[in-house]
Amino acid sequence: MASISEVAEAQRAFWNGEASDSWIREQEQRDRALAPLGELAMARLPLDAGGRVLDIGTGCGDTGLALAARVGADGVVLGVDISEPMLARAEERRRAAGLAQLRFAPGDAATARFPEAPFDAVFSRFGVMFFAEPVAAFRNIRAALRPGGALAFVCWRPVAENPWVAVPREVVLRHVTPPPQAPDAPGQFSFADRRRVAGILAEAGFTDVRFESHDREFAITTSPDLDAAVDAVMLRGPAGRFLRDADEAMLAKVRADMAPAIAPLIGDAGLVLGCGVWVVSAANPD
Ligand SMILES: C[S@@+](CC[C@H](N)C(=O)[O-])C[C@H]1O[C@@H](n2cnc3c(N)ncnc32)[C@H](O)[C@@H]1O
Secondary structure, three states, X not given: OOOHHHHHHXXXXXXXXXXXXXXXXXXXXXXXHHHHHHHHHHOOOOOOOOOEEEXXXXXXXXXXXXXHXXXXXXXXXXXXXXXXXXXXXXXXXXXXXXXXXXXXEEOOOOOOOOOOOOEEEEEEEOOOOOOOOHHHHHHHHHHOEXXXXXXXXXXXXXXXXXXXXXXXXXXXXXXXXXXXXXXXXXXXXXXXXXXXXXXXXXXXXXXEEEXXXXXXXXEOOOOOOHHHHHHHHHHOHHHHHHOOOOOHHHHHHHHHHHXXXXXXXXXXXXXXXXEEEEEEEEEOOO
């Protein structure tokens, strides 16, 4: 079994390598699709003018920019991430927007000390499912909140409740058998089980833990182009990971099966499938 530091190192390598390439390349498209989901969690936070906010796993910085706009010039927003290339994109965007109240910094939210702490609020859009030791990580995050401060994040519900992943995944699984993975291993769906997440947050000392379930549409592409849709679904999520080591012949077979599976789902607006998320909120007790 991999040690805690090996798991953390694997995540660091993943988010600085293959994952960052596609997140940077597809930044605008992903932000368009993810922004409404992030806003569901922002709505659970007191983002008043002058507030201090920590954005965990800010990636290419979309949510850091949005939070900085909400708290205004007198506020403070720190966006942390383990991915240096994604943070470089975030910093370009920050400079272009001229937001002095926003800082992007490399750091592992599980262990980092944050100079801007204590925060009034901690936010994350799909950035808290990758910790090797989630209880210890959320203890560290709670320590950065002021007493009475608020936490809110959005994470995916199970694959079966996320057709944008389940549909392409089913096609890929006809061709490849991925290595077994424990459901609670760090990864995109590791927070799908609300009882597990509630347990992690309670053990980390959070109170008032609440879950809201939301179903939304998720735009994978924005044009009716079938080839672009096949490319997009084969790159993303578990499907992309399962195909990481596939050779050209295997990729051609998967593409040949993928096209008829998704073609009927493509409309004028592109490939838009359902997604299901948890919006999780909690408090740091006074
Ligand atoms: C699914 S992406 C989401 C990115 C961004 N929040 C968004 O919605 O566009 C997950 C992000 O979490 C970051 N991440 C993963 N583990 C982390 C950790 N331990 N500390 C800080 N960031 C982490 C990754 O580098 C990546 O940028």
